[in-house]
Amino acid sequence: MTTSIDYTEKIPNNVDLAQDRRLRRALESWQPNFLQWWKDMGPALPTRDVYLRTAVNVGSEGWAHFGHVPMDQYRWGIFLAQRDAGRQIAFGAHKGEPAWQQVPGEYRAELRRLIVVQGDTEPASVEQQRHLGFSAPSLLDLRNLFQVNVEEGRHLWAMVYLLHAYFGREGREEAEELLHRSSGSADAPRILGAFNEQTPDWLAFFMFTYFTDRDGKFQLGTLKESGFDPLSRTCEFMLKEEAHHMAVGTTGVDRVVERTAQLMVEHDTDDVRPFGGIPLDVVQRYLNSHYSVSLDLFGSETSTNVANYFTAGLKGRWLEESRQDDHVLGDGTVLVDALLDDGSVGRTEVPALVGLNTDLRHEYTADCMNGVNRWNRILDNAGVGQRLHLPSVAFNRRVGTFGGIAATPEGTVISAAEFDRRRGEWLPTDADRSHVRSLMQPVLEEGKIASWLAPPKKGVDGRPFEYDYVHLA
Ligand code: BYC
Ligand code: FE
Ligand code: FE
Numbered sequence: 001m002t003t004s005i006d007y008t009e010k011i012p013n014n015v016d017l018a019q020d021r022r023l024r025r026a027l028e029s030w031q032p033n034f035l036q037w038w039k040d041m042g043p044a045l046p047t048r049d050v051y052l053r054t055a056v057n058v059g060s061e062g063w064a065h066f067g068h069v070p071m072d073q074y075r076w077g078i079f080l081a082q083r084d085a086g087r088q089i090a091f092g093a094h095k096g097e098p099a100w101q102q103v104p105g106e107y108r109a110e111l112r113r114l115i116v117v118q119g120d121t122e123p124a125s126v127e128q129q130r131h132l133g134f135s136a137p138s139l140l141d142l143r144n145l146f147q148v149n150v151e152e153g154r155h156l157w158a159m160v161y162l163l164h165a166y167f168g169r170e171g172r173e174e175a176e177e178l179l180h181r182s183s184g185s186a187d188a189p190r191i192l193g194a195f196n197e198q199t200p201d202w203l204a205f206f207m208f209t210y211f212t213d214r215d216g217k218f219q220l221g222t223l224k225e226s227g228f229d230p231l232s233r234t235c236e237f238m239l240k241e242e243a244h245h246m247a248v249g250t251t252g253v254d255r256v257v258e259r260t261a262q263l264m265v266e267h268d269t270d271d272v273r274p275f276g277g278i279p280l281d282v283v284q285r286y287l288n289s290h291y292s293v294s295l296d297l298f299g300s301e302t303s304t305n306v307a308n309y310f311t312a313g314l315k316g317r318w319l320e321e322s323r324q325d326d327h328v329l330g331d332g333t334v335l336v337d338a339l340l341d342d343g344s345v346g347r348t349e350v351p352a353l354v355g356l357n358t359d360l361r362h363e364y365t366a367d368c369m370n371g372v373n374r375w376n377r378i379l380d381n382a383g384v385g386q387r388l389h390l391p392s393v394a395f396n397r398r399v400g401t402f403g404g405i406a407a408t409p410e411g412t413v414i415s416a417a418e419f420d421r422r423r424g425e426w427l428p429t430d431a432d433r434s435h436v437r438s439l440m441q442p443v444l445e446e447g448k449i450a451s452w453l454a455p456p457k458k459g460v461d462g463r464p465f466e467y468d469y470v471h472l473a
Helices: 021-041 103-126 139-168 168-180 202-223 229-269 278-295 304-312 352-382 415-427 428-437
Strands: 048-057 064-069 331-340 345-351 469-470
Touching: 021 103, 021 139, 021 168, 021 202, 021 345, 021 352, 048 139, 103 139, 103 202, 103 229, 103 278, 103 304, 139 168, 139 202, 139 229, 139 469, 202 229, 229 278, 229 352, 278 352, 278 428, 304 469, 331 352
Parallel strands: none
Antiparallel strands: 048 064, 048 469, 331 345
């Protein structure tokens, strides 16, 4: 196999689709359904073309090509990282065996489930972000939104390829279902909670790409370890694209915080609303909301599902190979977040295998801290004394140990009544949302930027900020 991608095919790919007529035909018959879905549920703002990157090579250097393309002609394709012929399974009961090139029959259902859950999130995020184009704060931001959207569409292709290529008729049915469920739908919602929430404004979009795409980074990281080699190679390449999505979130929140701090200093007040800014306490409440909803995406603190996935060799740990243990976890223990007997939030010891959701969630939290530290540095440099914080693992949870209790952002367990009373201190209020919404006036002139955030430090692909990144229809 080469690392470069065949663009002469109807479906660009580096998996030799030309050699497999049945698979190619199946995917080519799914393609119009995907395009119809994109038209119905994808970006609603009409555009002529957008300055997008398209993958041209899965190798380590020069993998993307940039150019203006009409979005509905984006070349969504199937790109797997290069195969390592000697790859062995790194963990679980099959540790040391050659990685699987076909689905092991005994794990078929579990593997399909993991791929479907992963695949379900990708189109969901496009649906959630569908209307944001109408309120973009600059052309560059608009372009970044669309870049994220087309790539999430491609991530759907990545999972649909696996379903079609390795799961027969059931796989094809699941691929259809991925286009039928939809975010927020009453009768056919998306599978995971966070993907049925709304992304009503750009602060929510930046928080989503920071916190929720970051769940993507960590989940894909564990699936990259999978003994099922095609899944591993698919996820490896998806992670490359994922880095940009998270950068959009990181720099987006950077720019909001920078602008807010600037207005606070300039006007010597915390209430920057009259000056077209977003107050820091509103930023904190959005952060609290997106972080806690994203923590739910890791599942329960203890889970036999995840223990089974690991032992079966389907889903590893974050950076599995750098872990200093036997990679089987037959008898180890770990500390997981728990509600202690005295009613406080703490940690308790459980067998390592059942604690793997928590293991991953802890990796995620440590990574999230980097953003918070970075935003606090921006505040510090501007001479502002306030700081942003990650709320407690027990705050505002729906899934797992803390799903049934109420806790403050500091992690003190309180009554449901008190939580309801004080909710507006901690989670976005209607007033917060309507203030943010009032700021969401589109700024779509080259080189111009909305009032509520600082301009980006640099453009895309060496272009300046002032550039025609998007041609509107
Ligand atoms: N909402 O045993 P448990 C991304 C269910 S993001 C609703 O603890 P498990 C992206 C669970 O299904 C990455 N239900 O869960 C980001 C189970 O149901 P059953 C997405 C939930 O199985 C931005 C039950 O509760 N990828 O790529 O250990 C833009 C018991 O749960 C939720 C993946 O998630 C929830 N939040 O782990 C675009 C990777 N959580 O079986 C894209 C694949 C749990 O009792 N998925 N439940 O009926 C997995 O690895 C696992 O399914 C999970 C949960 C980590 C999600
Ligand atoms: Fe994705
Ligand atoms: Fe993403």
